[in-house]
Amino acid sequence: GAGVSQSPSNKVTEKGKDVELRCDPISGHTALYWYRQRLGQGLEFLIYFQGNSAPDKSGLPSDRFSAERTGESVSTLTIQRTQQEDSAVYLCASSLVPSYDYEQYFGPGTRLTVT
Amino acid sequence: SQQGEEDPQALSIQEGENATMNCSYKTSINNLQWYRQNSGRGLVHLILIRSNEREKHSGRLRVTLDTSKKSSSLLITASRAADTASYFCATDAEGYGNKLVFGAGTILRVKS
Numbered sequence: 001g002a003g004v005s006q007s008p009s010n011k012v013t014e015k016g017k018d019v020e021l022r023c024d025p026i027s028g029h030t031a032l033y034w035y036r037q038r039l040g041q042g043l044e045f046l047i048y049f050q051g052n053s054a055p056d057k058s059g060l061p062s063d064r065f066s067a068e069r070t071g072e073s074v075s076t077l078t079i080q081r082t083q084q085e086d087s088a089v090y091l092c093a094s095s096l097v098p099s100y101d102y103e104q105y106f107g108p109g110t111r112l113t114v115t
Numbered sequence: 116s117q118q119g120e121e122d123p124q125a126l127s128i129q130e131g132e133n134a135t136m137n138c139s140y141k142t143s144i145n146n147l148q149w150y151r152q153n154s155g156r157g158l159v160h161l162i163l164i165r166s167n168e169r170e171k172h173s174g175r176l177r178v179t180l181d182t183s184k185k186s187s188s189l190l191i192t193a194s195r196a197a198d199t200a201s202y203f204c205a206t207d208a209e210g211y212g213n214k215l216v217f218g219a220g221t222i223l224r225v226k227s
Binding site: 031033035041042043045048050056091093098099100101103104105106107108109 | 145146148157158159160163203205206207212213214215216217218219220
């Protein structure tokens, strides 16, 4: 079946503009994760949706970052008033069950460049 | 600070040689996962080892876990150019709920 998809694949925006990134998880996966990966670095957890429970937003770096997910479908990550330090690859992952016992399936990422 | 830290940061070997990467972590864990990231296939899960397991194999991959030392190693035998990638360990962590914490990764380059 189809894997996790993300759009756009690349986004260049001017400092101060808002951007919206989209993630389509694998159908039936109840858990969805957003990560940020700066150049040459590991993955930084941002937010985690776990079925119908309240999302875990503990990784969001500032109130300029927000995310939504409708049910067990698409999620959008919004960054308001973008700054140059927001430049990174934003990765989305889904897993069948919201548990660290299960592998995460990653999308190809959105490369965000803030000029 | 990160739960998982890989070492070395970078490793360069000849095709056919074995590659060993290590991961150390700080708190007790339930399991540890290894992922590979390359430009062609993105980030892909390789193997999961539970805290009550000491060794696990998958094809040319061998993972060991030493919970007393809070460390894991990933061995890739008979490496191929296609193994060139970044390798990350990921663990759950106390107080971190159902999330995984990823290390900074080891960059492996296999020269043909």
